[in-house]
Amino acid sequence: MSSTMGWHEAAANDSAISPLEHFEHLLFARGYLLSRVLKPAPAAHWRHHAVGRWFLTRDSRLAATFRELDGRSLLLVGNAIDLRSQVDGAPVVDGLLRAWRVSRAALDEALEWLAGRYVILAQSPEEDFFQTDATGMLSASYSAAERMVSSHQNLLAEAAGGLDYSTFGEPDWLRKRNAYAFPGTFTRFAGVHMLTANTELDVREFRIRRVGPLPAEPGEPREIAGQVLDLMRQQHPFLTRRGGGPLVSLTAGLDSRITMAAMRELAPQSLFFTYEKVYDRKSGSDYDRSIATQLAAHLGLRHHGYGLTTASRSPELDAVLERSTFLTHGRIVAASYLHELPADRLHVRSNLYEIARAYYRGKERPVVDPRLFARILTSSSAPPRAVVEAFDEMAAATGIFDVGDYDPLDLFYWEHRIVSWFHKVLLESDIAHDTHTLVNSRVILRLLLSVPLTDRRAGTVFDHIIGLAWREAYDLPVNGSLRSVGQ
Template identity: 35%
Template sequence: MSRRRVQTLPRASDDTVIPDPEQRHLLWARGYLYAREPSEPPHPWWRSHELGGRTLHFDPRLELSVARHGETFVAVLGIAVDLSEWLTGLGDIAEMLLDHRLRSRSAMIRALDRVCGRYIVIDGRGEHAWIQGDASCSRPVYYSTTADAYASHAHLLAAVTGSPRHPRFPDPNGLGKRTYAMPGNCTPWRDVRVLTPNTDLCLTTGEISRFFPRSRIEHRDPLLIIDHLGPLLERQLELLTREHRLLISLTAGLDSRTTLALSRSVADRVEYFCYEFPEVREGRSPEKQQDSEISRQLAERVGVTFHTVPMPYRYPEEPLLSVTRANATLFSHPALGLSHLTSGLDDRLHIRSSHFEVARRWFRRHGATQIPVDGKEMARLLTEYHGNEAPFVEEFDRFYALTDFESTEDLCDQHDLFYWEHRAGTWVPHFLAESDVAYENYTIVNARHIYEWLMSAPHRLRSNAAVQRGLITRYWPEAMEFPINGQMKEHFPAQVACAPDRASSRNWSMSGLAASLKQFLRGNSASRHFR
């Protein structure tokens, strides 16, 4: 009789990384390589594990857990929290997923809807296996179209497989103002593609399948959404502080303000910071100066430990510049990694506030027109509404067919889904890769269950971020006393804006909430069924 086995390789400290004067030790930080063909690990300190007839090489600062029963296995690499049973150990999560996998693969995928974090999952039976990323693919899965090989970094996979440069898009940073990212799921290498959210890849056949959304996302009362999501988001931070030293970035924006509010119960065990850009020190950017000042004032008002992390310059010097280009083929702030490495705030888990925008109707507020969304509309959105150049349309037509995007037409707002799967799923991971040289990154909204609930608010209330304002109002209302991106925002609901403390803010009168909500909806010409 087959027995259940769970093997866990705990994450190692930064001391396992062997420093190199040419900065090569920072190359592909917190990465992995999974391939059938025998190969040496990219770095001598990386670990190796045989899985599904292939070899997984990975940075030891990533935790790996593999649960097996007979030939069936589920492996999780990275960091995760299960929102159903509040499991934080990867071994427990892998075993839970295996229980579902033994019933059916679809049962396992449904269970993953409620697993938040930054990870990849490999599951299978024998050598017949599948791979997928987390809800936003924040730990990317790059795959080769010519070899049975997969990796965390496009450059790493291209180096292993010998892929030539993409004939049309060899340098995404050279596309200029036409685009914020690469079109479709292509990379600067011809034979390297990226797996996007809500899909998985069968390693045996090379087939990509969509598994979410599975049903229509119906509208919910925003107060119900706040009641449901608030504890899920807050509890993650409480659990993470038991195993990690948390560092939360704080800006003058809405997303980081929401994370700040949700961290109130652990604020005495968390450190907060903002970046100080060269333009601020030199007085050349009033907008960024305001961002820094509001962050400091807000931190002082609510009484949290706050740091300023200087951003020394736009581009680091060689050899770090070349390493940064290899880690993140799309630049955000290439000096980000160096700033963190020299900040003195080492050995932290960086809590980011990415992806709240998935539910804020970004493209609807920035020129989206065509319904339903197709390859041509995707290209128009990518190029900032300036045109539909043929190479971009062709790549998105391929992406549209590959991800079975058409099947989602009646299930959700396709512009929101496109933001989630393309902008968040292929663009944001490059920013995370820039700071991976210093920290692991985690986003508390990064679970399909959470995105689905955020996207279920009525459209008008999503456009004005009512749910996020409601979370701030409930968990730390004082944080609403400062401008958000230069503008004062009202509490939601406005009637409870003066909740004197956290306990009372969690026990709102439901009759008062209902009255406040009705007043708010009338004032915004919205309804629960607004489409």
Template identity: 25%
Template sequence: MAQDQPVGHDALVVDGAFGCGYLVRAGTNTAPGLVAGWPVHKLGSLTYHLHPRTRLHAAVRDGGPGRVVILGHPVDVRAGLGDGDLICEDVLDSWTDQGLDAAVRHLAYLGGRWTAFLDAVVAPGEPGRVTVVPDCQATQAVFYSTYKGVALGSQPALVAQAVDTGPDEAAQRMWDALRKARRTGVIFHPGTMTTHEGVLPLVPNHLLRLSVAGAAVSVEHERFWPFQDRVERTDTRAVTSEFIDYFREHTRLLCDFGTPVISLTGGMDSRTSLAAALPHLHEDSFTFTYFNPRDGLTKKGAADDVFEANAIAFGVGVQHRVLRWRRPRRGSAFDEIIARTYPVQRASTGAAHAMWADLPHDIIHLQSIGAEVGTTFFTKRPEGPITADRLLEIVSTRADLGQEMARAAFGDYLDYAQFTHEAIRGYDPHDVFYWEQRMGKWGYQKFQDGDFSHRMLLPFNDRGLIELMQSLPYPQRESKVLLHALLATVPAPATPAPADEARIGWRDVVAARPHVRPRLARLRDRLPRRQTTQRSMP
């Protein structure tokens, strides 16, 4: 239920702060107060501190190569499987039969939202060997430090407190410089920077190879994707058919985790998610859009998303809610949730607070962020070498910030992420950069916005989908032909019909979704009756 019920302040804070997160430790570091009261699991060479709403799945067997642990909500589209324990067993089979690299590849093509740990069996006295693999876009983020052993967590603050390190002043100076250079729009800590000193990010499409012997730890941050060269496909019909089937199945599996609701705007990405989820919605499913009332007074067209989303939802007989974007009251439970999760630099809180305060806390929230990894985002794509200067220009939209700032932002990143034309094997560096930096450094905060209260899942967060989408020529990706094609299979949620065209009627909606009949009847009864006025002739 939404948090308008009388629940204890402290219980709300524990449930919300670092929602669905984790801290994993080995070595001489200690569990910080931030995870007090969290369930603890000692498995193999690692100790797992899990937020109360975090799911753990595991598989191990006698004589096997090691233990597979997955935190979160994995799904296997190709196997039609959403059971995390069975998925761990399948990954363990790949590891046993074909080796560690095969297990990594098996994980790489899982959908859902998760973090995986492959903890190898070693002889007594040998260092532990652990491979850490994130999901497609690292939406369940991984940050780590090798102070006092190793600590890995879903937020930099968790890791920093475990290893007793403080804010990174250089990262703060970089943030300030980027905001000065770009007054509006998205910025993020670039390259390897995070809010805390000595805490590094695991970049999407990379893994960590850990060697752990007490406080002595070595870490390799290694690119594992692409597995092969990009091959452009010109048979749009075949790609479209594969995409539609794949996207629908991924969305179906995500909907099986609970009551699905969809954050909806007038944009194509969220409409596509609604279209795929429509057959799997529950009687109490709904769509929602949040809106800042101040924008309605100052920004032309600010409410368009609300009106368009409402019309789309109404057209398919799904309830639509509007959440009022607002900051939390100082000293409130949510204010403390934010303070714990982001002690150094707060993310924007208006949307996160609206969801926490106004939505049920037992839902599965389908969010369409990440679709642009497969369509396009950066439209200016000059050819040339991948350099720190070019990456800073992409982030800041400025070409005049100088080499010193570029080196500070991305000087070590090109090696850290093995970000070269040769390593990314024919994929466009602008696409890979958006995927690995914007999604990896900005996106994870947007996903945490939902996790404060419920579980956010991403229909576009699947490597098989992204590879399909990126296989098309650039103009077709930019025009979103795949999304248009899926929407065309379900005209109702695609676009509300203009007034002079036939509209979807009540019978059409009920035929598509029979269980909404009672709701539609109630809606119809509440609609004003059309009045007929007789006029007399003059």
């Protein structure tokens, strides 16, 4: 019987990376580049690997596994947890290869059960394809002309020797259009596109294929809450790093309350933290810090609250971040993680829950089409024609309107809004810590989307999760109002 062959390299600790005077060691932090021709590494601690017909160049702070079996190979970069077999690292890849040996459908089913932040490159005589995790938390931009895929569009552009701007690449386009991201799959650079969630990239022809989500069986909120909570808890053994238990951001909102409750068993090893933008009293972060401090005292959590007294930051660090990603979200916050929070630990964030809360169904939207997507992106009733056309192209490539059992607006939030917005946050905070979210799995998101619309809009499943996991988490207001646990 054949056995798998290959290699595995664990993620290097942040403290093991030699700091450089002008923060160059943080350039393209936790990034990767896949190319058909070997490209120079951005820093000395990056690693090169030949992986079948490709070369991988990666920050050593990203784990990587390459396995071969019966003429097929799989490369996994990042962290993935198999929720069925309760393993991470190399055993995950071995399990995926065994599933692929049975059939491509068996591999697709196995991928549904992965949680984490990762990308996968699969190669075989029949097909070569690339996928991200459930929401592209380890992001991917690709160029067919350059035959490259990368975590950072800026890294891809540099590796290509410089690229022209796309139709939407002028420096102020996002600000002028009040847009959270570029339209469709466009990026700043011509010929470079974002890989959306629930799709894969055929890296022979550089074409898109939809791979999910699988059909969702209608569910009852309390039952779904129990199933999701179990899957969240199964991730607990994999959240500790060399420096200790997870770092958990805590605010006055619902999402961080859900994460906190689901991690109750890990609370003694965890450090919860809240920042306050002292320099910006309109941000509401003082309320976040006040509620989080009270909540931590009430529940006996270790909590670190700190204030950001200025919006300024190191010019040298800012230059590194600008070269890594011109997209900005909260650079002063990301920079604060370097000196306020301990290194060599995993940051557990509370994003992604809104995918299951019918974010765009708060108002009547009788026609869902590319023009509506363009209106949402630009906050305009008359979006530019080029923006509508970009979403037309995205719809044609991804088949977002052809997925049975799912509202296209839910998929739009999942596949475009989250993927294109959240990676902006992570490409900045990666300078300090790797990130995990407890619901970043296709099977979990599918379960959360299986309950009726009225329950999704009300967040009923999440109320049940609190009731099952830690009822006292609702003793203090959530965003200013008291909530009741599900009955």
